Amino acid sequence: MNTTTRLTAAIALLVSPAALAEHYYLHAQNLFDGVADKLRSQVTVEVKDNQIVAIHDGYLNSDSAAIIDLRQHTLMPGLMDMHTHVDMVLTGSSYAEPFFKNPPYFALRASNYVEDTLMAGFTTVRNLGGTVSLDLRNAINDGHILGPRIYAAGNAIASTGGHADPTNGFSKQVSLLQGPPGPTEGVINSYEQARQAVRQRYKDGSDVIKLTVTGGVLSLAKSGDNPQFMADELKGVMDTAKDYGFVVAVHAHGAEGMKRAVRAGVDSVEHGTYMDDETIELMKQNGTFYVPTISAGKWVAEHVDQYPVIVRPKALAVGPKIQATFTKAYQAGIKIAFGTDAGVFPHGLNGREFGYMVEAGMPAIEALRSATLHSAQLLRIDDQLGSVAPGKLADLVAVKGNPLTQIELMEQVSFVMKDGVIVKQ
Numbered sequence: 001m002n003t004t005t006r007l008t009a010a011i012a013l014l015v016s017p018a019a020l021a022e023h024y025y026l027h028a029q030n031l032f033d034g035v036a037d038k039l040r041s042q043v044t045v046e047v048k049d050n051q052i053v054a055i056h057d058g059y060l061n062s063d064s065a066a067i068i069d070l071r072q073h074t075l076m077p078g079l080m081d082m083h084t085h086v087d088m089v090l091t092g093s094s095y096a097e098p099f100f101k102n103p104p105y106f107a108l109r110a111s112n113y114v115e116d117t118l119m120a121g122f123t124t125v126r127n128l129g130g131t132v133s134l135d136l137r138n139a140i141n142d143g144h145i146l147g148p149r150i151y152a153a154g155n156a157i158a159s160t161g162g163h164a165d166p167t168n169g170f171s172k173q174v175s176l177l178q179g180p181p182g183p184t185e186g187v188i189n190s191y192e193q194a195r196q197a198v199r200q201r202y203k204d205g206s207d208v209i210k211l212t213v214t215g216g217v218l219s220l221a222k223s224g225d226n227p228q229f230m231a232d233e234l235k236g237v238m239d240t241a242k243d244y245g246f247v248v249a250v251h252a253h254g255a256e257g258m259k260r261a262v263r264a265g266v267d268s269v270e271h272g273t274y275m276d277d278e279t280i281e282l283m284k285q286n287g288t289f290y291v292p293t294i295s296a297g298k299w300v301a302e303h304v305d306q307y308p309v310i311v312r313p314k315a316l317a318v319g320p321k322i323q324a325t326f327t328k329a330y331q332a333g334i335k336i337a338f339g340t341d342a343g344v345f346p347h348g349l350n351g352r353e354f355g356y357m358v359e360a361g362m363p364a365i366e367a368l369r370s371a372t373l374h375s376a377q378l379l380r381i382d383d384q385l386g387s388v389a390p391g392k393l394a395d396l397v398a399v400k401g402n403p404l405t406q407i408e409l410m411e412q413v414s415f416v417m418k419d420g421v422i423v424k425q
């Protein structure tokens with residue numbers, strides 16, 4: 001973020017939302033509206049307060065509206081990343097941090113991560129893990145810091161020793177001090193405990209539920225893909241989640257764990273590395289979304305030496321496979337929502353995922369749709385976000401040039417409007 005942007009954003013923060021009531025005419029060379037299969041050219045998108053009110057053909061002028069010149073740009077809905085960890089950047093040394101640092105430290109550090117995410121064009125994220133993210137969300141919504149709209153899971157739910165058990169790898173002495181984690185912390189081993197964990201998250205103010213239904217790469221545990229939830233535990237989560245209207249996301253690498261979760265009715269499978277034909281068929285039948293996170297797979301495989309010894313073989317085995325899984329899933333016609341696992345790599349690099357998706361065979365316009373309309377559908381907020389249409393919230397971003405012919409432009413978002421407020425120009 002340069003000085004001018006920072007200043008504009010700071011001023012925007014100091015002024016109350018009501019005083020920001022603005023009327024804009026955005027002149028765009030191209031418009032990707034999230035829905036149509038083609039770009040519209042030379043349009044004026046009219047924004048009043050925090051809403052898109054009209055899309056006009058040609059470049060309209062107005063005495064009452066401020067003109068925003070994007071006549072060399074492609075304008076599109078604010079981007080959405082369905083798998084982030086804005087409360088951290090995981091390196092080898094981060095494993096010991098919880099022993100030495102308090103939650104306020106993590107929150108303050110993460111205020112930079114959320115700003116980097118927004119400046120990269122991501123106006124909405126689904127954050128899958130970590131209690132700090134609930135307060136980050138609130139601080140952003142209250143206008144104290146700059147960041148995307150956060151749909152936060154709070155602490156993920158795992159079984160004992162599972163991928164998101166927060167005490168994996170702890171010594172006996174530390175475990176004794178802490179006591180075994182339970183449903184409040186996100187560790188469950190029965191139908192009842194699953195029910196309690198979901199209700200606890202409702203009480204904590206979570207927006208979505210995250211489960212780790214198989215082993216994972218970066219946890220201090222041996223397996224990266226074994227199944228870690230049984231049918232009754234999944235049923236406990238899903239029965240309760242349904243009562244509270246929660247969208248449920250599951251981290252999964254192994255096929256057996258994925259199948260159990262898809263049969264239980266979860267909304268999205270994250271990573272999906274060892275997805276087999278039967279899993280693909282089940283996901284199609286159930287309308288389950290796939291959130292690929294190719295970026296994270298590539299990052300862990302390329303940075304394997306920085307991780308603890310127990311993690312390295314998993315990073316090498318799982319990481320490089322995700323992109324090929326993505327190709328298979330896309331060709332099979334599974335619904336795909338955009339997700340990166342940012343936090344495994346530095347925040348703000350989320351846009352690289354677009355290039356990886358196109359490289360793996362997805363047309364650029366479909367990749368853009370996965371990060372707009374399809375992500376909004378996964379979060380069930382497509383009545384408000386994910387497309388450019390009258391009545392929708394004014395989350396808009398632009399890149400200079402045409403990303404359909406040059407997808408790497410998605411790594412250089414140069415204009416960001418969130419909720420009708422310009423935060424980067």
Ligand SMILES: [Zn+2]
Nearest residue numbers: 083085128341
């Ligand atoms: Zn993740």
